[in-house]
Amino acid sequence: MVFESFSAFLVMEGHGPYVWTCYGVFFLLMIAMMVWSVRRRTAVIESCRRGYEVSTGGNEQQNARASGASFTRVNVSQD
């Protein structure tokens, strides 16, 4: 290391606040962008999955209704 101590590394002969502000904002924004991108991908996958489940679930319900409407014998006297 070119600095004599860790505190000298932090202070950087008075330029520390400038240097560390830049690195802080850089890491903050980069991490935020990476996390945001990963979360957006997960959200899109989740919304697609829900969409597929609703459509297949809807089909099953429709099938169930269709079979419910099929012919049933009614035992009522026709006399």
Add this chain to the structure above:
Amino acid sequence: MWQFFHKLGSPKWFFGIATRLMPWLLAGGLLLLMAGIVWGLAFAPKDYLQGNSYRIIFIHVPTAFIAQSIYIMMAVAAVVTLVWRMKLADVFVKAVAPVGLVLTFLALFTGAVWGKPTWGTWWIWDARLTSMLILLFLYGGVIALDRAINDEKSAARSVAVLVLVGVVNIPIIKYSVEWWNTLHQPATFKLTEKPSMPADMWVPLLLSVLGLYLLFGWLACLRMQTEILFREQRTRWVKDYVMAGRG
């Protein structure tokens, strides 16, 4: 050649390639970027003129450099969108524009903070700084225009035209330090010349540029995959992919 071109335009094919590339891009990017930054912050020698404030260069140059190359890539993709109507090119533009916006902001921000101890001012309306600010607005304009138009195809065409109009700004940014009197120092790296700084300074800088490039590659793949999944959600392969990942 044409077969490769057509394959490249297939979202499904790209999706598979991106999935295989992404772990390498992320690992390589983080490794190179961290190596460059740690070397630059703690082990590179102090600048005889600027002191330690010059250590901002290890993030300022990579963000500025990649912010501009993203725009050039977007311009190439815009031509492909307009000429060949390739869907993947439009997906690329839409996916990377926010990354370009963030990197341009970071280049401006780190430049401003570096400017204070070096030039004595946060901001000055000189050619390099102003043209970079225009790049920030161009990225903002591309994102806003894309969101403002609901129809996917007209949005793609309008955005492509805007990107191509804005590309004139890139040579202005690059040559602004030579064409006009500016406070900004000339380019650190030139393809035709040896770097003017010692190896202990330019090697970590090169590492952080390469690292951020790879990280951008990872972000681009990830965000393009998201866009592809959204656009192709009615296709069989996306349905299979999404439902396979459920369990």
